Amino acid sequence: MLYRLKGLQKDFGRRRILDIDEISLEKGRIYSLRGANGAGKSTLLSILSFLDTPSAGMLQFLGQDVSDNILCLLRKKVVLVDQSPLLFSGSVYHNVEFGLKVRRVARQERKKRAAAALEQVGMSSFIKADARRLSGGETKRIALARALAVNPEVLLLDEPAANVDLKNQEIIFDIIREVNRQFGTSVIFSTHHAPDGAALEDNALTLINGRLIKEMERNTFAGRMVMDGKLMFCQLDGSHIRLEMPQEQFREGDAVTVHIKPELVGFVQPEQDQTGVYDG
Numbered sequence: 001m002l003y004r005l006k007g008l009q010k011d012f013g014r015r016r017i018l019d020i021d022e023i024s025l026e027k028g029r030i031y032s033l034r035g036a037n038g039a040g041k042s043t044l045l046s047i048l049s050f051l052d053t054p055s056a057g058m059l060q061f062l063g064q065d066v067s068d069n070i071l072c073l074l075r076k077k078v079v080l081v082d083q084s085p086l087l088f089s090g091s092v093y094h095n096v097e098f099g100l101k102v103r104r105v106a107r108q109e110r111k112k113r114a115a116a117a118l119e120q121v122g123m124s125s126f127i128k129a130d131a132r133r134l135s136g137g138e139t140k141r142i143a144l145a146r147a148l149a150v151n152p153e154v155l156l157l158d159e160p161a162a163n164v165d166l167k168n169q170e171i172i173f174d175i176i177r178e179v180n181r182q183f184g185t186s187v188i189f190s191t192h193h194a195p196d197g198a199a200l201e202d203n204a205l206t207l208i209n210g211r212l213i214k215e216m217e218r219n220t221f222a223g224r225m226v227m228d229g230k231l232m233f234c235q236l237d238g239s240h241i242r243l244e245m246p247q248e249q250f251r252e253g254d255a256v257t258v259h260i261k262p263e264l265v266g267f268v269q270p271e272q273d274q275t276g277v278y279d280g
Contacts, residue, residue: 001026002025002026002029002061002062003024003025003059003060004024004058005023005024005058006057007020007021007022008054008057009054009055009057010040010055017043017210018044018054020057020210020211020212027062027186028184029186029203030177030180030203031188031203031205032188032189032190032200033188033191033205033206033207034207036192036208039192039208039209039210041159041207042158044207045156045190046080047059048078048188049075049156050074051075061077076103077154078152078154078156079099079147079154079155080147080156080157080158081144081156081157082143082158084163085139085142087132087134090130091127091129091131092123092128092129092134092142093118093127095131095142096114096117096145096146096149097110097111097149098146099149100113100114100150114149115127117146117149118145120175121144121145121171121175126138126142136165137164137167137168137171138168141171141172144157144175148179152185153186154185154186155179155186155187157189157190158189159191159192160176160191162192173200
């Protein structure tokens with residue numbers, strides 16, 4: 001087991017940011033962490049990267065309780081790439097080798113691993129470029145290369161597709177998929193936009209006001225209300241859909257809109273006793 005969280009809470013002053021009953025995440029998988037802005041995604045990633053500590057509850061990593069005396073060791077196994085990564089002044093190479101230098105890796109090995117990481121993200125030709133003159137998408141790819149250079153067991157990405165053009169989004173998600181496939185690296189990435197990485201993830205986790213909805217089961221649909229980012233869930237039950245509606249938001253007789261991703265809809269031959277199939 002990669003992570004196990006139980007009764008985990010995080011408070012800032014009187015405000016509870018996270019309140020997670022229990023969840024276990026498996027090694028070698030790709031998880032998306034979905035939720036509206038302010039749902040607690042970045043806070044949870046900071047805790048999973050051991051850069052922040054919960055106010056209460058249990059956190060285990062690789063079957064071991066996380067405690068202060070092993071934080072330095074654990075931080076070498078997990079890397080977090082921020083939503084707006086900071087690149088230092090100087091060349092791309094010096095940025096990518098930074099984590100290796102901190103770990104006191106020999107110079108020749110640093111060169112080898114930095115070059116390999118840049119190749120992984122398709123940025124080898126930028127090795128001597130000024131890191132401060134890169135575009136937003138290029139900056140994110142260099143930050144990803146810096147993370148990959150240290151060979152982490154777990155790669156945490158905060159909104160990797162945010163403020164990036166479509167071409168770089170596709171490149172970034174392709175990199176994540178290949179790193180997971182080739183090295184078995186566990187990946188958790190956050191997003192406030194449900195379609196991001198939908199074809200990439202093994203499981204989707206959703207945060208709503210700091211509370212974690214466990215892995216989305218098959219035949220469970222989620223729709224995002226565009227105006228305020230709140231989520232509703234419905235369950236496919238035979239030939240009907242059961243939709244759980246918050247009573248404080250809707251009343252009987254109200255008109256509502258349910259969003260189903262169009263790529264999930266297909267045409268099939270008519271057969272008897274099919275669930276989730278509608279005549280039309």
